[in-house]
Amino acid sequence: MSDAQLHLGLFYTGVGGQYLWQEAGDFDHTTIDAYLSVAKTLERGLFDAFFLGEGLRVRENRGRILETDVAGRPDAITQLAALAGATEHIGLVATQNATYNFPADLARRLATLDVLSGGRAGWNVVTTDNAWTGANFRRGGWLPHERRYERAEQFVSAAKEIWAAERTVERHTDLVELSVTPTVPRTRPVVLQAGDSPGGRDLAARHADAVFSGNTEYPKALAYATDLRSRLAGYGRSPDSLRILPGASVVLGATDAEAQERAEWLRRELLTPRRAIGFLEQYWDKDLSAYDPDGPLPDVEPSSAELDPSRGTLTISDRTGKLDRIRQWRELAAEKNLSIRELVLQVQPTRHDFIGTPSRIADEWAHYVRTRAVDGFILGADRLPTGVEEIVDRLIPELQERGVYRTSYTGSTLREHLDLPTVD
Amino acid sequence: MALHLALETDGAGAHPAAWRFGDPANHLRPAAIRDVVLAAESAGFALATFADSPVPRAGAVGRLESVGRAAFVSTRTTAIGLAPAVPTATVEPFHLAAQIASLDHATRGRAAWVVTGTSPAALATVGLEEGPASEVVAAVRALWDSWEDDAVIKDVASGRYLDADKVHHVDFEGSSFTVKGPLITPRPPQGQPVVIADAGLALDADIALIPADEVGRARPDSLVFAELEVVLDTDVPAESRLAALDAAAEWGSSRTRYVGSAVGLVELLGELSSSVDGVLLHPAALAVDLPVLTRHVLPALDLAPRRPTLRETLGLPKPVNRFARAGL
Numbered sequence: 001m002s003d004a005q006l007h008l009g010l011f012y013t014g015v016g017g018q019y020l021w022q023e024a025g026d027f028d029h030t031t032i033d034a035y036l037s038v039a040k041t042l043e044r045g046l047f048d049a050f051f052l053g054e055g056l057r058v059r060e061n062r063g064r065i066l067e068t069d070v071a072g073r074p075d076a077i078t079q080l081a082a083l084a085g086a087t088e089h090i091g092l093v094a095t096q097n098a099t100y101n102f103p104a105d106l107a108r109r110l111a112t113l114d115v116l117s118g119g120r121a122g123w124n125v126v127t128t129d130n131a132w133t134g135a136n137f138r139r140g141g142w143l144p145h146e147r148r149y150e151r152a153e154q155f156v157s158a159a160k161e162i163w164a165a166e167r168t169v170e171r172h173t174d175l176v177e178l179s180v181t182p183t184v185p186r187t188r189p190v191v192l193q194a195g196d197s198p199g200g201r202d203l204a205a206r207h208a209d210a211v212f213s214g215n216t217e218y219p220k221a222l223a224y225a226t227d228l229r230s231r232l233a234g235y236g237r238s239p240d241s242l243r244i245l246p247g248a249s250v251v252l253g254a255t256d257a258e259a260q261e262r263a264e265w266l267r268r269e270l271l272t273p274r275r276a277i278g279f280l281e282q283y284w285d286k287d288l289s290a291y292d293p294d295g296p297l298p299d300v301e302p303s304s305a306e307l308d309p310s311r312g313t314l315t316i317s318d319r320t321g322k323l324d325r326i327r328q329w330r331e332l333a334a335e336k337n338l339s340i341r342e343l344v345l346q347v348q349p350t351r352h353d354f355i356g357t358p359s360r361i362a363d364e365w366a367h368y369v370r371t372r373a374v375d376g377f378i379l380g381a382d383r384l385p386t387g388v389e390e391i392v393d394r395l396i397p398e399l400q401e402r403g404v405y406r407t408s409y410t411g412s413t414l415r416e417h418l419d420l421p422t423v424d
Numbered sequence: 425m426a427l428h429l430a431l432e433t434d435g436a437g438a439h440p441a442a443w444r445f446g447d448p449a450n451h452l453r454p455a456a457i458r459d460v461v462l463a464a465e466s467a468g469f470a471l472a473t474f475a476d477s478p479v480p481r482a483g484a485v486g487r488l489e490s491v492g493r494a495a496f497v498s499t500r501t502t503a504i505g506l507a508p509a510v511p512t513a514t515v516e517p518f519h520l521a522a523q524i525a526s527l528d529h530a531t532r533g534r535a536a537w538v539v540t541g542t543s544p545a546a547l548a549t550v551g552l553e554e555g556p557a558s559e560v561v562a563a564v565r566a567l568w569d570s571w572e573d574d575a576v577i578k579d580v581a582s583g584r585y586l587d588a589d590k591v592h593h594v595d596f597e598g599s600s601f602t603v604k605g606p607l608i609t610p611r612p613p614q615g616q617p618v619v620i621a622d623a624g625l626a627l628d629a630d631i632a633l634i635p636a637d638e639v640g641r642a643r644p645d646s647l648v649f650a651e652l653e654v655v656l657d658t659d660v661p662a663e664s665r666l667a668a669l670d671a672a673a674e675w676g677s678s679r680t681r682y683v684g685s686a687v688g689l690v691e692l693l694g695e696l697s698s699s700v701d702g703v704l705l706h707p708a709a710l711a712v713d714l715p716v717l718t719r720h721v722l723p724a725l726d727l728a729p730r731r732p733t734l735r736e737t738l739g740l741p742k743p744v745n746r747f748a749r750a751g752l
Contacts, residue, residue: 022580030576030610032499032530055522055608058591065588065606072576072610074526075519081495082530085458104478104549105515112492116454135604136518138552177551183480183487185452274583 003403004369007243007376007418009049009093010042010388011212014073015059018382020269021070027384030072035079038388039087045392046406048417049091049122050083051212051378052076056100056133060310061278062285068275077109084117091414093122093192098152100128100137103171104180107159111184119413122190123159124212125203127152130309143175149199151175156191156207163188188423190414192245205231209420210243212378216353221246222373243418248353248377252390256356263355266382267345276341279348283307283326293341297333302326362398369404375418426728427693428702428738430507430649431464433457434475434490437713438653438706440483441672446711448485454496457488460710461497464504467718468727470737471505472497473538473620473704478514478549483673491523498530505734507536507620512560514542514550520560521567521607528612533733536618537564539627559598561619561627566594568616569746570606592747614735615742623648630740631702636680639699647738649702653681654689656707656716669708679706686720693725701738 014029021029028034039050055073059066076094084092092113096106106123114121127148128134131141143151154176161169165182172179193200193208196215204211205228215224221244229239251266253259273293281288285303307322333343354361368374381387399405411417435451436443443451450456461472476490490508498506506527510520520537528535539561542554575590594605621629629646636650655662655669662683669675682689696703707713730737 021578021585022583030529032532036499056518057604058606058608065586065591067584067586067588070585071591072571073608074529075522075609078491078495078523078526079530081492082498082526084454085496086499100516101519102514102516102550108478108489109492112489115452115488116457116492116496118454135602137516137603138601140602178549179551180478180549181480183478184489185449185486272583 004372005406005419006365006369006399006404007048007245008045008405009051009091009245009376009378010038010047011051011053011247011378011380012038012384013053013380015053015055015069015071017069017270017275018380019070020266020383022269023383029070029384030074032079032082034384035083036086038385039083039090041385041388041392043087043090045388045396046409047090048376049093049378049414050080051093051122051124052080052095054095054097054126056097056128057136062281062287063310066278068272068278077113080121081113081116084113084120089120089409089412089417091120091122091190091417092117093124093190093414095124095126095194097126097128098155099143099148100134100139102178103155103158103176104162104169104178107162108182108184110159110189111163111182111187114187114189115184119187119415122192122210122414124192124194125152125156125208126194132309147175149195149197149203153203153206156203160188160191160207188415190418190420201228201231204228204242205237206235208242209415210245210375210418213244213246216246216248216377218368218373221368222371225373238421241421243375243420245376245378246374247380249380249382250361250391250395251352251355252358252361252394253355254357256360259355259357263352266352270382271341271345271348273341276344279344280340283322291340294339297330297340297343358394358398361395362402365399366402366404425697426726427697428470428649428728429468429693429722429725430471430473430702430704431469431714431717432473432475432704432706433460433464433710434473435481435487436711437709438677439655439669439673439675439708440481441669441675442709442711443485444672445669445709450711452486452488457493458497458500460714461501461504461506463714463718465501467722468730469504469722470702470728470730471507471536471704471734474506474508475538476509477511477540477543477546479543479545491527494535495527495530498527498534501531501534503534503730505534505536505618505737506531507538507618509538509540511540511542511546512557513552513554514546517560517563517601518567518603518607521564522609524564524617525568525607525609525612528614528617529609533613533735535612535614536620536631536734539619539621539625539629541625553600555598555600557625558627559601561621561629563594563596563598563601563603565616565619565628566596566746567603567605567607568612570594571609571611572745572748573611573615575610590747611745614733615745618734618738618740620649630738633704634700635678636696636703639696647701647740649704650696650700651679651704651706653677653679653706653708654713654717655681655683656689656713656721657685658712658716665712666708675708686716686724689721690724693721697726
C-alpha cells in the first residue's frame with residue numbers, strides 16, 4: 001500500500017450526556033451483549049481498536065447522583081478481557097489513569113490482557129488530580145496538579161520495565177514506590193496518551209505509541225501533528241513511530257443538508273429541559289429546578305464558589321473564572337433574547353466534528369491523512385448501536401474506494417493494525 | 425446429600441513441578457486456559473477457582489492475573505461459577521469491587537471472589553502496609569449494594585435515566601482507608617457475588633474453606649468447602665506419579681492430600697458429602713488428573729444441579745440490598 005492509511009477506533013465511554021438513551025429501544029448500553037455486539041460490528045468494519053473509558057466516580061449534580069445521563073459501566077480491563085475471549089481481531093484499549101492505580105498492579109493487568117488477546121491490548125494513559133474523584137481511593141487527592149505528569153512519566157516507565165520482564169523492578173521515589181518481579185512473560189501493550197498540555201505532549205513524545213488528541217479541526221490538527229513530531233526527535237524517535245488519532249464525532253446523511261438537520265436535531269434532543277437546568281446548576285451552584293427551561297436565565301445570583309468537578313473532570317480553563325463566564329452568558333442571552341435552553345445550546349461545548357454525506361466525509365478524511373494532519377480518528381457515538389452500524393456500512397466503503405482504508409486485516413496485533421514499529 | 429465440586433485451575437496444576445511434564449508455557453496460552461474451564465464446566469463442576477498472587481509462584485514459569493483469566497472465559501461458558509483469587513491489600517477496594525461486579529455482569533450471575541491474604545513481597549509491589557482484610561471485604565460488599573436493583577428507570581417523560589434515591593454513597597470508613605462510593609458498576613446480578621475465604625481468616629464469607637481433615641466442626645454462618653489435593657491413578661499408579669513430581673520439585677503444601685484410584689476418591693467424596701457442602705479439588709497436574717476426574721470421578725457422584733446463577737446453584741438466596749432494607 002503506497003497511499004497513507006487511515007486508522008479508526010471507537011471510544012465507547014458507556015456513560016455520559018452524549019448518549020441519546022431515550023430512543024435506544026431494547027439496547028442497554030451497560031450489558032455485556034451491548035459491548036459484544038458493538039465490538040463485532042467494529043470488526044466487520046475492520047477498525048483498529050475498541051476503546052473503553054474509565055470509571056472512577058459516578059457523576060453528580062450538587063452532591064446528588066446525576067439523573068439525566070447514562071451511568072453504570074464495567075471495570076474496563078475486566079470487560080476487555082471478556083471481549084478478548086469473544087473477538088478475533090480488534091485492538092482492546094483501556095483508559096486507565098496513572099493517579100489512582102498502583103503501577104505494578106495495573107501493568108500486570110494490562111500484560112494479562114495483552115497475552116489473553118494475542119497482542120491486542122492498549123493502554124490509554126490519563127491523569128487525574130481532584131480530591132472528589134480521589135474520595136474512592138486509598139490515597140485520595142494526594143497528587144498536586146503540577147506533579148501529575150511527573151507521576152505519570154514514572155508510572156509508564158515502570159510499567160514498560162515490568163512488561164520487559166527481565167528482572168526485579170524497583171522504584172523508590174516520593175511518587176512511585178514498588179519492588180516487583182514480573183509474573184507475566186515479556187509483552188508490550190500499545191501505549192496511548194490523551195493529554196494536550198505541554199506536559200501531556202512531552203509524555204506522549206517520550207512514551208506513547210499513539211495519541212488520542214482533541215485537535216480535530218484541520219488547521220489545529222496539522223499544527224498539533226507538526227509540534228508532536230518535532231518533539232519526537234528530542235527523544236530519538238522517528239516521526240513515523242507515533243500515530244496521531246484525534247477524537248471525532250460524525251453525523252451522516254443522504255445529503256449534506258439532511259446531515260446538518262440530523263446534527264441539529266441530535267443536539268436539541270440531547271439537551272433535554274432537565275439537562276439544560278442541570279448545566280446551569282453546575283455553574284450557579286444552586287437549585288434552579290423552579291426555573292422554566294424555555295424562559296429567561298435565572299435572576300438569582302450564582303454562588304461565588306468555583307466550579308466543582310463532580311460532573312466530570314474539568315479542564316484547567318474551566319476551573320476558574322466562573323462568574324465572568326456567567327456574566328458573558330447573561331449579556332449574550334439579553335442581546336439575542338435566548339431562553340435557558342437556547343443559551344445552553346449555544347455555549348455548551350458539545351458539537352459534531354464531521355457532518356455530511358459519507359462521500360464528503362471520506363473526501364475530507366482522505367485529505368487529512370494524505371497531508372499527515374492525522375493518522376486516523378477515534379470516533380465517539382451518540383447512538384448505539386445504530387451510529388456505529390451507519391459508519392461501518394456507509395462510510396467505510398467510501399474510504400476503501402479512495403484507497404485510504406484497509407480491505408482486510410493484514411496483521412493480528414494492535415501494534416500491527418496501527419502499523420507501528422516493533423519494540424525491541 | 426448432594427455435593428458441590430470446585431476445581432482449582434491455576435497453572436499446570438497444584439504440584440510445583442507439574443509444568444515440567446508437558447509444554448512449560450501451556451498454562452499461559454489463552455486457548456489452554458479456556459479448555460481447562462470448559463472441560464470443568466462440561467464435567468459438572470459448580471465452580472472454577474483461579475489462584476493468584478502478584479508475586480511469582482516458586483519454580484513456575486509465569487502466571488496471568490486472575491480476574492483477567494476468569495473474564496476471558498466468561499463469554500464462552502454458561503453454567504460454571506468463576507472465582508478469581510484477589511488479595512485484599514494490593515488492589516484498590518474500589519477497583520476490586522468493580523472487577524468482581526463486572527465479572528458477575530459478564531457471566532450473568534456466576535462470579536465469586538476468593539479473598540486472599542498477602543505477604544511482605546506482595547505488599548512491596550504496591551508499597552503499602554497491610555490493613556485488616558475484613559475492612560476490604562466490608563467495603564467491597566457495601567459498594568456492591570450501592571446501586572439498588574431498580575436504580576435505572578429510563579423515564580423519558582421526565583428525562584431521568586437514573587433514580588438518584590436508589591444510588592448511594594457508601595461512606596465506608598476503615599482504619600487506613602475510606603471509600604465514598606457509589607460503585608461505577610450497577611448492582612451485580614447476584615446482588616452480592618459469592619465471597620470465598622479460608623475459614624482461618626474469619627471473614628464475612630459465603631463459603632468457608634477448611635482442610636479436608638478438619639471436617640465436622642459446625643460453621644453455621646456459611647457454607648463449608650473442604651480443600652483436597654488429588655493425585656490420581658492413570659496408566660501409572662498415583663504413588664509413582666507423585667514420586668516423579670516430588671523428585672523434580674518439593675511439594676511444600678500443608679493441604680490434605682488424596683493419592684490413589686478414582687474409585688477411592690469417589691468413596692472419599694461420598695463420605696465428605698455428609699459433613700461439608702462442597703469440596704475444592706486441587707489436582708496435582710491438570711493435564712493428567714482433570715481427564716480422570718471428568719471421566720471416572722464426577723459421573724459417579726451425586727452432584728447438586730447447576731442453576732442460572734452461582735448463588736442459586738449453591739442454594740444461597742439473593743441478599744436484600746442494605747440500602748433498600750434501611751429505606752435510606
